[in-house]
Every structure is written in C-alpha cells, then in structure tokens.
Amino acid sequence: MSDLDLGPDGGINEPLEPRLGHDSDLTPARGKRRRREWVQLLSDALHYRRTQIGLALFLFIVALAAVGPYFAPYSPSEFVTMPFAKPSSIAAFGGDNLGRDVLTRVLYGGRSVLILSIIATAIGMVLGVSLGLFAGYARAAVDDVVMRLLDVLLAFPQIVFVLLLVSVLGPRLWLIVLTVGFSHAPRIARVARGSTLEVKERDFVKAAESLGVSRSKIAFTEILPNITSPLLVEFGLRLTYSIGLIAALSFLGFGLQPPSADWGLMINENRIGLIIQPYSIFVPVALIAILTIGVNLATDGMARAMIGIERDTGAA
Amino acid sequence: MSRIILTVKDLEIALDPSGVEIDHEVNFELVEGEVLGLVGESASGKTTAATSLLNFQRRGARIAAGSITIDDRDVLALGASQLRQLRGGIISYVPQDPGSALNPALRIGLQLREILEVHGFGSSDDERRARIEEMMAEVLLPSTKEFLRRYPHQLSGGQQQRVVLAMAFSCRPKIIVLDEPTTGLDVTTQAHVLDTIRDLTRSHHAAAVYVTHDLAVVSSLADRIAVMYAGRLVEIGPSAELFAGASHPYTRRLLHAIPVLTGRRTLEGIPGFAPRPGRRPVGCAFAPRCAYTVEKCAAEMPPEALVDEMHRVRCWRHEEVRGQAPALAEEDAGTLESGGQEGLITVKGVTAWYGSKEILHDIDITLRARECLALVGESGSGKTTLARCIAGLHPFKIQGEIDFQGKALSRLARNRPRKTRHAIQYVFQNPYSSLNPRKTIAQILSQPLRIFFDYSNDQREERLAEVLDLVSLDETLLSRYPDQLSGGERQRVAIARALAAEPTVLVCDEVTSWLDVSVQASIVQLLVRLQNEIGLCMLFVTHNLALIRSIAYDVAVMSEGRIVEYGPTDEVLANPQDEYTRKLLADTPTIEAHSLQA
Numbered sequence: 001m002s003d004l005d006l007g008p009d010g011g012i013n014e015p016l017e018p019r020l021g022h023d024s025d026l027t028p029a030r031g032k033r034r035r036r037e038w039v040q041l042l043s044d045a046l047h048y049r050r051t052q053i054g055l056a057l058f059l060f061i062v063a064l065a066a067v068g069p070y071f072a073p074y075s076p077s078e079f080v081t082m083p084f085a086k087p088s089s090i091a092a093f094g095g096d097n098l099g100r101d102v103l104t105r106v107l108y109g110g111r112s113v114l115i116l117s118i119i120a121t122a123i124g125m126v127l128g129v130s131l132g133l134f135a136g137y138a139r140a141a142v143d144d145v146v147m148r149l150l151d152v153l154l155a156f157p158q159i160v161f162v163l164l165l166v167s168v169l170g171p172r173l174w175l176i177v178l179t180v181g182f183s184h185a186p187r188i189a190r191v192a193r194g195s196t197l198e199v200k201e202r203d204f205v206k207a208a209e210s211l212g213v214s215r216s217k218i219a220f221t222e223i224l225p226n227i228t229s230p231l232l233v234e235f236g237l238r239l240t241y242s243i244g245l246i247a248a249l250s251f252l253g254f255g256l257q258p259p260s261a262d263w264g265l266m267i268n269e270n271r272i273g274l275i276i277q278p279y280s281i282f283v284p285v286a287l288i289a290i291l292t293i294g295v296n297l298a299t300d301g302m303a304r305a306m307i308g309i310e311r312d313t314g315a316a
Numbered sequence: 317m318s319r320i321i322l323t324v325k326d327l328e329i330a331l332d333p334s335g336v337e338i339d340h341e342v343n344f345e346l347v348e349g350e351v352l353g354l355v356g357e358s359a360s361g362k363t364t365a366a367t368s369l370l371n372f373q374r375r376g377a378r379i380a381a382g383s384i385t386i387d388d389r390d391v392l393a394l395g396a397s398q399l400r401q402l403r404g405g406i407i408s409y410v411p412q413d414p415g416s417a418l419n420p421a422l423r424i425g426l427q428l429r430e431i432l433e434v435h436g437f438g439s440s441d442d443e444r445r446a447r448i449e450e451m452m453a454e455v456l457l458p459s460t461k462e463f464l465r466r467y468p469h470q471l472s473g474g475q476q477q478r479v480v481l482a483m484a485f486s487c488r489p490k491i492i493v494l495d496e497p498t499t500g501l502d503v504t505t506q507a508h509v510l511d512t513i514r515d516l517t518r519s520h521h522a523a524a525v526y527v528t529h530d531l532a533v534v535s536s537l538a539d540r541i542a543v544m545y546a547g548r549l550v551e552i553g554p555s556a557e558l559f560a561g562a563s564h565p566y567t568r569r570l571l572h573a574i575p576v577l578t579g580r581r582t583l584e585g586i587p588g589f590a591p592r593p594g595r596r597p598v599g600c601a602f603a604p605r606c607a608y609t610v611e612k613c614a615a616e617m618p619p620e621a622l623v624d625e626m627h628r629v630r631c632w633r634h635e636e637v638r639g640q641a642p643a644l645a646e647e648d649a650g651t652l653e654s655g656g657q658e659g660l661i662t663v664k665g666v667t668a669w670y671g672s673k674e675i676l677h678d679i680d681i682t683l684r685a686r687e688c689l690a691l692v693g694e695s696g697s698g699k700t701t702l703a704r705c706i707a708g709l710h711p712f713k714i715q716g717e718i719d720f721q722g723k724a725l726s727r728l729a730r731n732r733p734r735k736t737r738h739a740i741q742y743v744f745q746n747p748y749s750s751l752n753p754r755k756t757i758a759q760i761l762s763q764p765l766r767i768f769f770d771y772s773n774d775q776r777e778e779r780l781a782e783v784l785d786l787v788s789l790d791e792t793l794l795s796r797y798p799d800q801l802s803g804g805e806r807q808r809v810a811i812a813r814a815l816a817a818e819p820t821v822l823v824c825d826e827v828t829s830w831l832d833v834s835v836q837a838s839i840v841q842l843l844v845r846l847q848n849e850i851g852l853c854m855l856f857v858t859h860n861l862a863l864i865r866s867i868a869y870d871v872a873v874m875s876e877g878r879i880v881e882y883g884p885t886d887e888v889l890a891n892p893q894d895e896y897t898r899k900l901l902a903d904t905p906t907i908e909a910h911s912l913q914a
Contacts, residue, residue: 203750207810210709210729211764211817212737225754 038228044305045298051305054297061291065110072104076261084270084277093279097269102280108261109284113250114291116177117242123181124188124238129231131185132192133219137200147193150186158183158245163254171254180245184238191234195227202226229306236299240292247288263288321523322346322369322491327382329364329373329547336594338377339365339547343620346491351517351524353534353555355570356544357590357832358803365544366493366527370403386491405435407491408484412499414476418468424479425464428452428486435487451482454519455512474505478512485516492517494526498533502694502859507903510537529832532574532862532905535559540626543567546591546601548617553627563629563638565606573837575862577889577906583866585804585838600631608633660685660853661706661740661821666716668698668705675701677877678716683821688847688854690868690885692861692900698877700745700825703857707742707823708732720821738768741814745826747806751798757809758794764817783812786850787842804835808842815846822846823855828863840867861904865889873897 045051074080078100081088085095093102135146153161162179169175199205200223208218249255250264258265263284270280327342339361346352356362368379371391384391386406394402403409411417419427428448431437438444452459455478468476477497484492494513498506514537517524526534534541535555542552543566551564562568572584588605591597597604603613610632612618618632631637661683668676676698683689683706693699704710706718708729718725720740726732729740744750751760758780765776781791787808798806807827814822824843828836844867846852856868864871864885871888873881873896881894892898 203744203746204752206709207742207744207750207813208763210707210737210742211767212730212732212734213763213767222752226752 038232041229041232041302041305045301048301048304050297051301054294054299054301057290057294058298061110061287061294062114064107064287065114068107068110072101072107074101074104076100076105076108077259078104084273084280086277087279093283094277096266096277096280097273102266102277102283105261105266106263106283106287109263109266110287112256112260112262113243113246113264113288116173116255117180117239117246120177120180120242120246121184121235121239123178124184124242125231125235127181127185128188129192129224132189132194133196133223135189136193136196137215137219137223143193147190150189153183153186154190156183158241159248162245162249163252166249166254171257173256176246176249176255180242180249183245184241188231188234188238191230192227195230196223199223199226229302233299233303233306236295236302240295240299243288243292243295318347318349320345321348321387323383323385324365324369325383325385327365327368327384328380329361329368329377330380331593332376332378334594335380337380337547337596338593339368342382342544342547342549344542344549344552346523346525348490348523349517349521350540351514351526351534351538353531353538353541354525354527354544355529355531355534355541357529357586357834359590359592360544361547361593362527362544363495366495366525367409369491369493369525370407370409371399372403372409401435404431404484404489405487406489407493408487408489410477410480410484410492410494410497412496414473414480414497415468415500417480418476420468423465423467424471425461428464428479428483431483431486437487447486448482451486454485454516455479455482456508457482472505473501474508477501477505477509481509481512481516485520485522488520488522490522492522492524494524496528497526499528503861503900503903503905504694506533506905510905513537529834530574530905531570531833536905543570546596547593548601548630549620549628550602550631551627551629553623553629557624557627561623561627561638563623563627563634564602564631565608565637566602568637568640569605570834573834574906575837575840575860575866577862577865577901577904583837583840585836585841586834587838608637658685659683660721662717662719663702663706664717664719666702666705666714666718668701668710668715669713670701671712675877676705679879681872681879681882683853683855684870685820685853686847686851687870688843688856688868690864690871691855691857691874692859692864692871693874694859694900696876697874699857699874702874703742703823703825703855706821706855707740708737709742734768738764738817739819740821740823741817741819742823743807743810743814743825743827746830747803747810747827748830750810751806753798755797756794757796757798757801760798760809761794761813761816764813768817779816783816786815786846787812802835803831804838807831807835807839811839811842811846815850819852821853821855823857825857826859829859836863843867861889861900862906873900 079098080101081091081095081099083095083097083099085091085099087094091101091103093106096102096105131146131150135143161183162176165179166175205218205222208222246255247264250262251268253268256262256265258269266284267281270277274281323345325343327339328337329339330337342365344352354362354366364377367373369384371384371394373379379392391402418424425448428451429444432444432447438447449459457463457475457478471479497513498509501509510533513524516522526538528534538555540553541555541558543550543564545566551558551562551567558567559571562571569584569586573586575583586605591601597614599615600613600618603609606613612632618630620628620630621634623629623634623638659682663679663681666676666679667674679702681689691699691702701710705714708725708727710727714727720736725736729737761780761783762776765771765779771779780794784791784793789805789808789812793801793805798809801809828839831839840863843854847854856864858864868885870883871885872879873888873894875896881888881892881897888897889901892901
C-alpha cells in the first residue's frame, strides 16, 4: 500500500469526527428561516379549490362590511321611500318596513355580526384552550372532574344556554359576545384536551419535566405550539357557529336593537313583508349564508391540509 | 447455474413532478431460490428500489426508465388487474412494521384466507384451510381455531411479523421482497424471524430481496449482497466475497460500523451522511465522505467495474481499496478502565409498578463514578423502567431506595433539588420525538442553561457553542429546527441538551435503536469520547450485546424485571453464567463467521 496516494497515514485513519452540520443541506429552505407550521398549513390549504373559494367568499364579506358604509347611497336611518317599496331607481333593493333603503342598511349591517362573532370566537378559544390544556396535562383525577363539568355544559344546546343568560340579564351586546364565547369553550376544550393528551406523551415533554420546567410553562411553551393546527381548524369551525348564533340572536331581538342596521335584525324587522318585498330579507340572508359557507369551506380546506389528504410526499 | 427469475435493468425512479432522481441505473438479477441482501443507509433509495419490483411507487415518485422482468413478463407494462394477480401471487411483500401491515379490525384467520381467495389458491375451502394450517406450522405458530380467531393486537410483535410472513408465502410466490422485517423487533425475536425467513425461502425455493441497513442481519441469510448508496448500486457480489474483499470504500465503512461480540474493536461511524435525492453531487456521490478520493471522483461517476464475474463495483479505485487489509480485521482497542469503587448511584432493593402491575423486582445495582454500566435485555424486560426510575421519570409507585452520593432521591425529578436534577441527565431513545419540533436547536439547548445556571446572554451563547462542540456539531445548526436535521444529528443535539446541564450521570436509553448502523457507530464513538474527556458516569441501556463491549466496563443483564447476570463486560461476554445471557448472545447477529473466512 506504500505506492498508494492516500496521504501520510494511508488516508483511512483520518479524524473520524469531522464537523457535522456545515454541509447538512438536507432541507429545502437553506439559509432562510423556515416557515412556522401554521403558516405552512395555510399555504398547503390554499392549494385546494375549496379553500380558495371559501377564502374568497369570506374576504368578499369582510370587504363589504369594512368599506360598504363608504359607498352607501344614504344614511341607514334615513327614510327614502315607501315601506316595502319595490326596487326602483332610488332604492336598488327597494325599501324596508319603515321605507329605509335596503341596500344602505345591508352595506352598514355586516360589521356588527362580523366583529361580534370574531370576538366571541376569540373569547371561546382563550377559555377553551386554557381549560383543555389544563385538563389534558393535569393528573387524571383533575382531568376527569374538569371534563365531566364541561360535559354538563355541553348538554345544553348553545342557543338555549345563551338565551337563558340573555333573557335573565337583558339584551346587552357585551353579554351576548361573552355568553356565545363561553358556550363555545367546552367544545373547544375537548379538541384542545384531545391534542394535548397525544402531545404530552412525547419525549420532549418528558425531557422538559426531567429538567424541572414548571408545568404551566411546559403547557404553554412545549405543548401549545404543537397543537396549533387542530386549534386553527377549530377556530374556523367555531367562527361559523358564532356567525349563525349571533345572527339568530339578532333575529330573535336579543342582539342589536333598532334602529341599528344589522343583517340578523333586518330579517326580523322585514319578515312581515316577505311576500311583497323579498329583497329586504333575501339579501341579508344570502350574505350571512355566504359568510358561513365561506368560513366553512376554508376551514374544511385547512382540516384536509392538516390530515394530509392529497399531500405530496416527495422526499425533496 | 440456476435459472434467472428476475431481471432489473437500468431502473430509474424519479420524483414526480420535479423529476429529481431517487434511484438511477439500478441493475441486478435474481436467480431462483437466492436471497439478495439490499443494504444501505436511510435515504439511499433501497426501499424505493425494492417496492418497484412489485411495480409500486409511493405517491410522488414514479418509475422513469428501465425495465423489470419476472419470468419473461415485463412487470412495468402490466395492467391493473394483471398487476393484482402478480402482487401476492408471484411476488409478495413484507413491510417493516407488521403492526400496521395487518388490519386491526379483522381476525388473522380471515386475513390469511383472504389472500388465498383473492388469488384463487386451491379449489375448495378445505384445501385453503389446509394451506393455512401448513403455513402456520411453517412459521411456528399454532393453527388452532382459537389462535386464528385472534385480532392482530392480541399477538406479540414477533408473532405479528410471522403472520405477515405466512401471508406472504401462502400463495407460493417465486419472489418475496422483505423491507427491514426485523427492525422493530428485539434480538431474540429477530433471530426467530430470521430463522423462519431462511427456512421458508428454502422450503418454498423462493428468491428473496431483503432490504436492511444492517449488514450483520443479512450476513447469515443472504447469498449475495447489494450495497446501495445515493440511489445507485455501488457494489454487488456474493456475501462471503463482499465481506472478505470489500472493494468499495463505502462497503468497508459499513463493515467498520458493525459492533462485534468477540474482541473489542473501535467502532467507526461514517462521517457526514448520505445525500438526499436532488442534493447528490456530480461524480461519485460518496466522494465527500470517502478517504480514497482523487480528483476524478468529484468529476465523473465511476462506471460499473467487474472485480470478477459475480462481483461488480462502482469505484475508480476499487483495486486499491480491495488491496487494503480485510475490513473486519480484529484489532484490540485496549481495555476500558475501571473508574474505581466509588459508588455514585446505588439502587437498593427497588421494586416498581406500572399501574397495578409489578414490573421490577428487587433490583440492586451500583453506578460508579467515571464508569459506564450497560443494562441489557429484551423489550419488556424492565430496563427502560429502571433507567427512568433513576432519572426520576417513572410515573408510578416505586419501593426501595435509589441513592445519589449517599442521599436518597425523590421518585420524581421535579421534586428533586436543583443540584441533583442537573447532575442526572437522561437521553431518550427516539430522537424524532425527544426534540420539540416547534423550537430551534438554540431554544432547545438554552432550556437547561436557563434553568440551572444564571448566565448572561453572552455567556449562554458561549456555552451553546461549547456543548455543540462537545458533540461535534456545527454552530450554524443553532437556528435550525429539529426536522431539518438527520437522525444522527438530532440524537447529538439530544445528548448536547443533557450535557448542557453539566451532569455527572448520563442515562442513555437505547439511544441508537432508531438510527442506522453507521450512525449508531458514530454515536457510540461520541459517548466513549465523552466518558474519557469529561469522566461521565453512564448508564447505557441497550438490547444489543455486541454494542456494549466498546463502551461499558460492567454489564447487568435483565430479564422479566430481574437482574439475571451482573459483572464486568469481558467476563460476562466470554463466560456467561445465566441461561438467558447465553441465549441473548447466541441470538445477536454478527458477521464473525464471514470475517473468519477472510
């Protein structure tokens, strides 16, 4: 082997452990910071037609609610025509029960339902996720107590639960938002707990425990970031329910009070004129439907992206 | 010479739609009744090549070129219904994880019958029943009604794998593709399954392709061995010849990475790792990790050269490589020194429960300072439980006492004082679950630093660099996430996390069982080095007896929750006293037999 060109020591006994890492370019995103998981989820979901349509519908309603008032031809409380007047050149969708412009009131009426339902869902998420994390990561006995209590709450239909509180304490907006959010919490807690149970068995949680990291810190820094995907999907689903609930409450007269413009309330106010002036009802109904369907489609897309239906499993 | 039954010619498999190559120019034949071992590290494309024999590709990959012929039939040209007849009938497949290969909702008898019915085997139910009984007898399982009525979850891992084997062989296929069928099993079960496979291929006169990352496993089984690297066959030849005269540098490094039972040998890992599809260099893909590189290697892929008629290799310098000393030459790496008699951790009469089940019975062991104790046993022997009891991770009742530096330890780590908590660190078995996927390496490594030490930001950064240096990782990894690292790198990060706490005792729980043999070797190398440099006291839990010789001074063999043998490693391996230890030794796969022929 003396005539081989293998370096001074035959080339085989070179240092055995050269630095690893500097050439470990096995990831697609070399150098640039990798995207967070939920961003990845969103972008995966956007490959689905249903997500695209859903998101487009949702954004359409958001845009309508946000900038609509600036394009409204009248003030929402201005009497411009006869009660239940047919569509005409002055009022594109006709008049409502008091002769106000339906188009104007539709353009003004989206904000409330959108904002209220998003806030309600957010409240539900904070409450539900905290409860679910706590129950899932607590000792089995504590978990049982918390979850059985939540089961009791789950036994009440959401709308009955909200109506009960609102009819006792009176129709106040903050109360509606709070109770709707509160009524979501047990359902969200179930999802959060389920995911927590799975993640808490993973070794990195045990590793943190063995280091002596406090339990609450483990719950929020080790477990929570690993259950964001199911929670994001749950958020979308609960948003759909919030929209329906809040619109329904407005319709029942517990939501916004007249003379404010609100889609749910409009359906209530104009229902006696359904036969003579259907636009005053169908337009807000259609918009609520579009919003709900849009959110639902987008959520469904995210859920699909999460389970990995049709995921490209290429190794590169 | 026997008849050639399978021919693979210029097979090329690419990712769809990107067209990145996974496998390239794969050529081999299989003759009747022959076992071919297909060996390579993760991401070498071995599984992809093996499943393509059944004209199956996972989603996102497709066979781009080449041909596969079984008995003059072009497999790649078959239609869907013909393919269904081929699969399971003429060529069958045994996947890695029997637990997920069997339908958990169906009784195993039904699943066995299904295969026969689908392929129209036998003319009557009686005939099929007879065939099932025959197959169950061949895989050494009872064929009683009671047993066939069981669901997969009512069987052990070894039994499940044997049921899958029975299914695969039941239609008398001519070829069988085995994809790491023993990876999830411990040595004893593995030995049984390997025996079963050997008997079945003989009695059925079936050819087999056995895919594995561990040369030791196939050494006793395979007639020929094909080594794959980065999607190409780099060397193929008869087993004995390959072991004696490995002509590709990669094959030699693989052989070096295998621990042996007799005589202590320095394990050598292969530096770096196999490049993924799409990141493979021009020229020879092994060149960046090779000790024999010349200029030509980086420029041009070497063509297949014939060492002799049966032995082909892809290396520019194969003649010189072959001329080296046999890769398996015995060398004495010296004996490990005893760390002294000072007991650091004493386990006294410990009995532990899992729920209401007693799984450790009256355990006594001592961990001495600056010394490594190996804890060996099958899965279910209680070795991990014992390790977790010491680390304070056992969630159930423990009786008895575990002393650390003379003071009794609390059961749970969180109740232990900070000083002992940082002194005893635990490295988990599976590096794919022990690192939080949502945290960067820097965040993961900072955790122990923040908890145990009051460093300033600058000091912490410095420490981070130091611990990474200890485990031979580069600082640039700090900003990465765990899934951007290879399995070996992850395990190094996990070890670095433990080291960051500046422990005196390191508990390593089967730290290499999820890794390729070549990576296993480099992790063991690392642990030996750390033991020498820092003087760590180590508890090394493993099911692989061959591994402990290179690392542990003492060994405790566990079986069914008891320690059956306890003493210096050399003595125990050379002269095992307990029946169970002897059995474990006999079942450990090695390549001794072949190295002696060399």
